[in-house]
Amino acid sequence: MTFEDFDLDNILLQAIKKQGYNTPTPIQEAAIPIMLERKDILAGAATGTGKTAAFVLPVLQYLLDEPKRSSRHPRALILSPTRELAFQIHKVVNQLGSYGTFPSVIITGGFKQSQQADTLTRACDILVATPGRLVKLMEEEFVDLSHIEIVIIDEADRMLDMGQGPTVRALLESIPTDFQAGLFSATLSGKGIEHFSEEILEEPEIVQVDAPNQKSAQIQQSVYLANNKEHKQALLANLVQDEACQSAIVFCNKKEKAIEVTEWLQSQNISAQVLHGDFIQAVRLEKLKKFKGQKIKVMVATDVAARGLDMLHITHVINYDIPYRGDIYIHRIGRTGRAQQVGIAINLVEHHDIKNIERIEYHLEQSLPVEKIAGLEPNFTLKDALKNVKKKKKTKKKSKKPKKVKVRKHAKKS
Numbered sequence: 001m002t003f004e005d006f007d008l009d010n011i012l013l014q015a016i017k018k019q020g021y022n023t024p025t026p027i028q029e030a031a032i033p034i035m036l037e038r039k040d041i042l043a044g045a046a047t048g049t050g051k052t053a054a055f056v057l058p059v060l061q062y063l064l065d066e067p068k069r070s071s072r073h074p075r076a077l078i079l080s081p082t083r084e085l086a087f088q089i090h091k092v093v094n095q096l097g098s099y100g101t102f103p104s105v106i107i108t109g110g111f112k113q114s115q116q117a118d119t120l121t122r123a124c125d126i127l128v129a130t131p132g133r134l135v136k137l138m139e140e141e142f143v144d145l146s147h148i149e150i151v152i153i154d155e156a157d158r159m160l161d162m163g164q165g166p167t168v169r170a171l172l173e174s175i176p177t178d179f180q181a182g183l184f185s186a187t188l189s190g191k192g193i194e195h196f197s198e199e200i201l202e203e204p205e206i207v208q209v210d211a212p213n214q215k216s217a218q219i220q221q222s223v224y225l226a227n228n229k230e231h232k233q234a235l236l237a238n239l240v241q242d243e244a245c246q247s248a249i250v251f252c253n254k255k256e257k258a259i260e261v262t263e264w265l266q267s268q269n270i271s272a273q274v275l276h277g278d279f280i281q282a283v284r285l286e287k288l289k290k291f292k293g294q295k296i297k298v299m300v301a302t303d304v305a306a307r308g309l310d311m312l313h314i315t316h317v318i319n320y321d322i323p324y325r326g327d328i329y330i331h332r333i334g335r336t337g338r339a340q341q342v343g344i345a346i347n348l349v350e351h352h353d354i355k356n357i358e359r360i361e362y363h364l365e366q367s368l369p370v371e372k373i374a375g376l377e378p379n380f381t382l383k384d385a386l387k388n389v390k391k392k393k394k395t396k397k398k399s400k401k402p403k404k405v406k407v408r409k410h411a412k413k414s
Contacts, residue, residue, distance in 0.1 A: 006032050009064050011099035012057060019095055025050035027209040031182075032058055040181045040204040042197045044188040047334035049209060052092045055152045055182050060097050062150055062180075063125055073147040074105070074127035077175075079168060081158040083108040083130060083281065084288070089154065090128045102126060107143075109133045110281030117142040131159070131167040138174065148175045153200070156185040157327065160192045162304075172200060186334065187327045219337040221345045222371045223357065225378035225385075232348050236261070236320060237268050238373055239346060240298050247291070248316035250300045251332050253323065261320055262300040272298040275305040303328060306335070316344045322356035326363025354385045 001024055003016050024032065027045040034041045035058035045051040059076045068075070078093075080086040090106040097104075104126035105119050113136065120142050127134075127143075137143045151172065153159065159168060181204075183197050188208055197204065224239075226232035240248050252258040255276040265272035273287050273296045284305075290296045292311055303323070317336045323329045336343025347368065349357050361367055370382050 001029055006036065006057075008057060008061055009100075011064075012060055012096060014099045015096045016057075018098070021053070025054075027051050027207070028054040028057075030207045030209055031055065034205045034207070035059075035180070035182060036061060038062075038180050040201040041183070042188065042201055042204045042206045043182065043184045044186070044208040045184060046186050046330060048338040051184055052089055052154070053096065055154070055184060056089070056092050056096050058182075059126065059150055059152065060093075060100070060102060063102060064100065066149070068125065071147045072123040073144045074124045075147055076126045076150045076152070077145065077148050078126065078128045078152040078154065079134075079159075079171070080108075080128065080130055081155050081162055081164060083110050085155060086128050086130055093126055093128065104128060107133050107137060110284075113137065131164045131171060135167055135171060138171070145171070145175045146177065148177060148179050150180045150182075151175070151200075152182045152184070154184050156183050156196060157187055157193055158331070160196060165192075165196060169199060186331055189327070218341075219333055219343045219345050221333065221347070221368050223347045223349050223368045223382060224371055224373070225380060225382060226348055226350045227379050228350065231376065231378070232320070232350060233261075233264055234376055235348055235373060236318065237265070237270065238376060239316070239318060240265070240270060244315065244344070246297075246315045247294060247311075247313050248298050248318055249306065249314055249332075249335055250298055250318045250320050251306070251323070252300060252302060253321040255302055257321060258300045258302050265298060265300070270298060271296050272300055275299055275301040277302060277304040279305075303332070306332075311335070312338045312341075314338070314343070315341075316346065319345075319347045322347055322349060322353040322360065324356055324359070326360055329360050329363065349382070351380070351385060354382075354388075357382075358386060 003013060003021065003024060027043065027049045031041055031043050031054040035055065043051070043054070045054070063075065078089055080089055086106055086108045090104060093102065093104050103122065103124050105122065105124045107116050107127065107129040109130060109132055116133070117137060120137065134143065138145070153168065159165060181201050183201060185193055187193070224235050226235055236250065239245060250261060252261055255278065258274050258276050262272050262274035273291065275284065275287055279287070291299045292313070294313065314336045317333050319332060323332060333345035336345060347357060
């Protein structure tokens with residue numbers, strides 16, 4: 001299939017060619033025809049699969065097919081959970097709409113509200129926004145959503161994780177018009193996404209591309225066993241200093257650990273910076289700029305700080321701390337192996353990480369291969385460690401004493 005097969009307008013095809021897109025990705029091939037038929041869609045696609053273009057192209061085609069009325073208010077609303085992702089979406093809107101006239105505005109936190117209110121006085125077809133800032137501007141009557149005809153919600157699972165669900169629902173309830181809706185998520189599993197989509201979508205077509213529990217040949221995943229903290233640090237240093245590692249994100253579960261790991265890497269003369277949720281937007285953007293420009297080789301980050309991070313040059317994702325859930329793992333490793341490049345995802349596993357890695361393998365429906373570095377071999381095997389975990393589970397079940405049941409005394413009859 002080619003992009004011409006979608007019957008897209010020639011100005012969009014010119015922009016597609018300019019961006020170097022040759023053939024549609026699986027999510028584009030599946031989602032674009034559904035959206036062009038004006039149907040609601042629930043789409044599961046991991047980061048790096050071309051999902052942004054999968055919804056931006058139909059939005060632009062819709063605006064071309066339906067000539068603009070006299071209103072200066074936005075007709076398409078694209079919601080993103082984070083500032084960084086919103087800016088990336090807005091960039092794609094401008095790139096794919098470069099041969100036409102598609103006035104767009106971006107509204108996110110981290111900037112003066114008065115400045116963003118001023119931008120909304122201009123004519124606008126497409127509004128890209130984060131839910132929190134958009135609600136604030138609506139409360140002060142700077143935004144009018146009464147002319148919205150199409151709504152896209154990107155990374156819906158992340159929105160729910162961040163507690164943005166009620167805000168998004170309130171936003172959509174404020175739209176008086178009937179609108180076409182598209183909900184995109186890295187994973188469609190879980191009752192949260194199911195309920196969220198039921199509230200927003202009407203008889204949607206459901207598409208799952210690159211299902212999270214399937215093995216991805218684009219990303220080479222592996223496990224390195226660590227005896228203790230010092231062993232884990234030595235493994236990390238060896239891996240990021242390898243010639244194959246050009247740019248790496250190292251994930252930690254907590255801010256304090258991320259700071260500690262960054263300071264240790266810097267003490268080893270390794271170019272590293274930390275990214276966590278406490279940084280103000282200006283500092284955050286400066287760090288990301290340096291990382292994108294490859295002035296920093298290693299970015300040590302928490303999951304909250306890395307949300308919306310979308311860079312093509314990342315060769316390695318290293319889980320210094322193993323995530324607690326499979327969907328978080330999928331989000332992490334999806335930041336490498338982009339643009340048809342092979343990525344490396346490495347898990348550094350100590351004894352206390354065994355339960356988490358067991359959950360990850362269960363979610364993936366596959367066992368991850370264990371690799372070793374000469375001179376840094378572990379003193380245990382993953383197979384034995386998993387056996388010990390299972391033994392402990394059985395022991396705990398056997399040792400549980402039966403709970404004493406309190407018998408309620410009936411009141412004496414008078």
